[in-house]
Amino acid sequence: MSGDGSLERLRRSGRIAVVGASLAGLRAAETLREKGFAGTLTMIGDEPYEPYDRPPLSKQVLLGKAVADHTALPRRRRIDADWRLGVPATGLDMAERVVRLGDGTEVGYDRLLIATGVRARPWPNEEEGALGGVFVLRTRDDAVALERSLAAGPRRVLVIGAGFTGSEIASACRERGLPVTVAERADAPLVGALGGVIGAVAAEMHRENGVDLRTGIMVTGLEGDPSGRVRAAHLSDGSVVEADVVVVSLGAMRNTEWLAGSGLGAGPRGIACDAGCRAFDVRGIVTDDVYVAGDVARSPHALFGYQFLSLEHWGNAVAQAETAAHNMLSESSDRRPHLWVPAFWSSQFGVNVKSVGVPSMGTEIMIAQGSRDERRFTGVYGYQGRVIGAVTFDQCRWLPFYQRMIETTAPFPLEFPTVDRRSEGNKPMDADFPDPSVPTHGPTITLSGYSPADRRMTFVPAHH
Secondary structure, X not given: OOHHHHHHHHHHHOEEEEEOXXXXXXXXXXXXXXXXXXXXXXXXXXXXXXXXXXXXXXXXXXXXXXXXXXXXXXOOOOOOOEXXXXXXXXXXXXXXXXXXXXXXXXXXXXXXXXXXOEEEOOOOOHHXXXXXXXXXXXXXXXXXXXXXXXXXXXXXXXXXXOOHHHHHHHHHHHHOOOOEEEEEOXXXXXXXXXXXXXXHHHHHHHHHOOOEEEEOOOEEEEEEOOOOEEEEEEEOOOOEEEOOXXXXXXXXXXXXXXXXXXXXXXXXXXXXXXXXXXXXXXXXXXXXXXXXXHHHEEEEOHHHOOEEEEEOOXXXXXXXXXHHHHHHOOOHHHOOOOOOOOEEEEEEOOEEEEEEEOHHHOOEEEEEEEEOOOXXXXXXXXXXXXXXXXXXXXXXXXXXXXXXXXXXXXXXOOOOOOOOOHHHOOOOEEOOXXXXXXXXXXXXXXXXXXXXXXXXXXXXXXXX
């Protein structure tokens, strides 16, 4: 469908399918209706639930302060959709414009949005991962099962992986008064996302709050008792941790397997799309009827060297979904690029950690405000002489200021002689990110190469 007449037909009586009854899927559906799409809208989701909010699962739900079935996302408007829930998509035929479902049925489309997101990376040994008391945390059902186990008062919880989710789980365990051990293969928590300078602060927070934090170490195996429940973990230094609840927090896997053989440019790193959210096929040619949004998308960003970014961020999912929906119903001249600046937040051990930009691209960091010792500070990341990211610990009022600096490619190091630096000095330090070839747990932004076509654009922030 192209040209004014066919676009009008699409708006009036076309078929749009959304695979992924997720945050991105819901916000896209709402935007389509808002922009006048009056045709058939089909929402396909592999879980039996309508779209719900994930951040509370590792925060309030694990503390018993919220109920998982009360995490449904608020609706902005009626979307009058045909909901196909509890049925996974199993295949895509782009020539026939058909999505195949796990129950043997098919859904035809004129435009397709893929918002299948990510799933928790399972424990690599399937038999050990199936032991009673071994959990991952991604879905509503995961959160319900894990909270029930924590409420029962286990003797010890072992968290494998100290990325953001693993750290939040450890924090919830300590808040509930439960003994918890955290095993992380890197030298400190959060290093994949924020680097070693900030990781050292995170490590102190864990230990001050009573976490038995083991770094530079790997879990080599889980051991079950005769009844099939986990009872211990074996570590690479030869030690054994006895635990009756184990949470595997080894990051995420993008849900793209169902697209194998479809001809779409999809793989373990996500689905490649252009800045307008249109998917690339395997030949690097952009499609006009398949769009991508949310955690599963890999899209080029003008601010970050046109590299493909895969973002596991709440705000990115919303902004990208709205852009994709707008572009689905627009002529090429009216399409707009998705240029959201990454932003992320976490709450752990009573501290709010927020970041903006892409800290993991930074080679240097300087503490621009506050003090690491007091756990109230702002760290600013530099890359090739410009500001590329910032992180705050209980100082989020500074983030909009640094977001503007990132958007305007402000020079690094910073020069603010009047701003409070306390004892931190004003010298940049090595940000101390691990070697990218060595896997660490939980970076929330993945840089994954360049666009198949070299597109150049000028970045104009929305609020300027």
